Amino acid sequence: MKALSIPDVLAEVAVLVRPHFGKGRPADYIPELADVPGGKFGMAVRTVAGEEHVIGDADEPFSAQSITKVFSLGLALNRMGDEVWTRVGKEPSGTPFNHLALLEAERGVPRNPFINAGALAVTDMLLDWTADPAALVRDFAGFLSDQALVIDEAVAASELAHAHQNRAIANLMRGHGTITHDPLDVVAAYCRQCALSMSCRQMSRAFLPLAAGGFSPVAQETIFPDRLTRRLNALLMTCGIYDSVGSFAYRVGLPAKSGVGGGIVAVVPGKAVVTVWSPELDRFGTSVVGTAALEAFAQLTSCSVL
Numbered sequence: 001m002k003a004l005s006i007p008d009v010l011a012e013v014a015v016l017v018r019p020h021f022g023k024g025r026p027a028d029y030i031p032e033l034a035d036v037p038g039g040k041f042g043m044a045v046r047t048v049a050g051e052e053h054v055i056g057d058a059d060e061p062f063s064a065q066s067i068t069k070v071f072s073l074g075l076a077l078n079r080m081g082d083e084v085w086t087r088v089g090k091e092p093s094g095t096p097f098n099h100l101a102l103l104e105a106e107r108g109v110p111r112n113p114f115i116n117a118g119a120l121a122v123t124d125m126l127l128d129w130t131a132d133p134a135a136l137v138r139d140f141a142g143f144l145s146d147q148a149l150v151i152d153e154a155v156a157a158s159e160l161a162h163a164h165q166n167r168a169i170a171n172l173m174r175g176h177g178t179i180t181h182d183p184l185d186v187v188a189a190y191c192r193q194c195a196l197s198m199s200c201r202q203m204s205r206a207f208l209p210l211a212a213g214g215f216s217p218v219a220q221e222t223i224f225p226d227r228l229t230r231r232l233n234a235l236l237m238t239c240g241i242y243d244s245v246g247s248f249a250y251r252v253g254l255p256a257k258s259g260v261g262g263g264i265v266a267v268v269p270g271k272a273v274v275t276v277w278s279p280e281l282d283r284f285g286t287s288v289v290g291t292a293a294l295e296a297f298a299q300l301t302s303c304s305v306l
């Protein structure tokens with residue numbers, strides 16, 4: 001049988017995901033995100049070799065949210081190396097991304113850098129370096145995608161006005177010394193970072209170093225050492241989808257990061273990055289249609305790493 005081309009695969013995926021619309025709900029705990037039309041769907045594939053293929057709403061910016069945690073972690077690891085791991089773990093948490101009880105039981109040390117606690121600790125580390133970590137993340141992602149990116153200040157303000165749980169997490173960590181700056185400053189910087197707007201096409205370009213041994217074919221620069229690239233992918237594989245990471249690995253079999261804006265970025269090591277966006281979420285905060293799309297994509301292309 002002749003292998004399908006990437007455009008053929010994307011067209012087929014768009015058909016296969018149709019029955020999954022209406023099963024989830026856009027995030028409403030950030031009020032500004034509740035109004036994003038649930039029927040949106042975009043997908044962008046960027047290969048290491050330089051091919052780029054998109055379908056649907058792939059050029060419409062969406063709220064990157066937790067996907068930005070990969071950029072902030074990459075920046076912190078590049079600057080601080082293994083010192084990052086003195087304040088954050090690297091184990092899956094088995095609990096929701098905004099969970100508090102486990103953090104208290106484990107004396108304020110977050111299980112991993114992708115749950116909110118871990119990402120807040122990473123933002124705290126970036127505050128040692130810059131007064132504006134969100135701008136640092138925006139400019140890093142912009143450099144990697146070769147585009148000028150913007151933070152959606154309305155989304156940032158909307159989240160900050162409702163960030164009671166994240167403030168509790170930051171306060172708990174301040175009490176334990178995991179973070180060193182004012183918890184309110186850390187949460188404000190984190191909410192602005194999460195409010196970065198990016199399209200699927202931009203996201204696939206920005207994540208390309210994770211598929212290309214640390215080199216960005218877009219920026220024409222080595223971004224991460226190869227060893228760190230492998231480690232970032234290991235963290236995505238084990239912690240990128242929170243407490244449904246096991247079932248995601250079972251269905252898709254690729255390192256990936258989700259965000260409550262409805263985006264999911266998946267890395268096919270050595271080959272490509274695939275980003276999908278569709279705002280309706282499952283109860284774990286992951287795009288329902290996005291997961292189905294990546295599952296179909298991995299099956300049709302046999303690109304799963306597992």
Ligand code: DON
Pocket residue numbers: 064065066067097098116159166191194258259260261284285286
């Ligand atoms: O802190 C929050 O709740 C959001 N800014 C980000 C959460 C998120 O994207 C979880 N991912 N699925």
